[in-house]
Amino acid sequence: MRPSNEPFWWAMFGAGGMITALLLPVLIILTGFVVPAGGVEFSQLDTLFNNPLVRLIILGVAFLSFFHAAHRIRHTLKDLGLRSVATPLAVLCYAAALAGTIWAAMVVL
Amino acid sequence: MTTETMTVTLEVFRYHPDTDSEPSYQSYEVPYREEWVVLDALNWLKDEVDGTLSYRWSCRMGVCGSCGMMVNGYPRLTCNAFLREFMPGPIRVEPLRGFPVERDMVTVLDDFMEKLTDVKPYIIREEEQSLDDGEYLQSPSQLADFKQFSMCINCTLCYAACPVYEHEDEFLGPAVLALAQRYNLDSRDQGNEQRQQLIWADEGIWDCTFVGECSAVCPKDVDPAAAIQQAKVEATNNFFISLLPFTPPGMGR
């Protein structure tokens, strides 16, 4: 049996899982309901999303969340019967996460 | 209605390797007793109705781990599954899922047994201590580190609950990984490295997607899912530490 490179992907899955578990519920309430209802002024959001530290945090959260999701979706599809195409499936999932991260970098930088 | 006259229907999985190409289900009416478990009903059937019915059992008290079967679709020790839980029936009895079937409810355990011996589930010492030096001492706190994982009775209910084992022929599976972890966590054991190659492979802990049902069905509360998760954390720590150009103090393996 060859050594596994799963620890690398699993570490990102774990870090992303933790950060999304902590932050997503409140973020979804804010950006999905409070902001559309007009509860947050544009100037507030403008200051927030242009702050260098906040931008860096958003990039970090996006990166870890995308790789968390990619890893989970990859293994779920495998469990649901895509075992024979496990390698291309993994490449596809992580490539999508990488593309998402590059887009996130373009958005915040 | 008195319990004397009550009966319950058992739908029993039947397969004979010499004559059947397909399994079938046979229905039996079995007397209902409040204190009877499914195993009692099967024993009554075998004694009174059909002596060809085949299944494993021994202790009738949840210790030997041989009477595991699917009862109404869930893995159970049949000595531990009261008829009254499933009333008014019918109760479907099948061999444990995920294994080849030898005959009726008798599963083929070769794959499980091979994987179990592969992970060396016994204490390994680099050098045996001489008898004159006495026992290997262990504190209650050190015992607590692995005690839960040592309660396994090899009943294989966790394998029947695991969709990964069902699909992945090479996967070591819950009980084997929990037992490997049990010895890895034992302060008297020095066999960590010998087991690592096997359990840290894709076919070891990494095929597990933490469905968690192995722990839910375990009659001994071994919690194999937790054992596997903890092994994943250790393997991951080790992976990143091995990438460092130096070995942090106290981290050497």
Next chain:
Amino acid sequence: MPGPLPRAKSNAWWNRGWPYRVFLLRELSAVAVAVYIVLLLLLVSQVREGRGAFNDHLDLLENPLFWIIHAVILGFAQLHTSTWFRAVPKSMRVKLGGRAVPPEAMIFGMYALWVGASLVVLAAFLVEW
């Protein structure tokens, strides 16, 4: 002689009972996570474009469809949070003074952290700075 019956495999394992269905929903929360991060990045990008782009984006978000999408995502995110916190004591054993910290205490600790993190995020959005 047919011999032993080969082991049966079914891709419909996830429909064998509630524990398996909940497991699949838990895993599918990853899709909700990815979709939400895309929505968040869209908002960030429109805000950084300027007031006009943000107002156009608000018109879009006011569509009931987006309310429904966000409600579904919130449900999955909450499932992810609760299942993740419950998994923490399974993955980690923490010892304090030679005694293992009980799982309930670790889960409580995670929720305390969650409340703290949520308050910080709320303040960042709602308190002027």
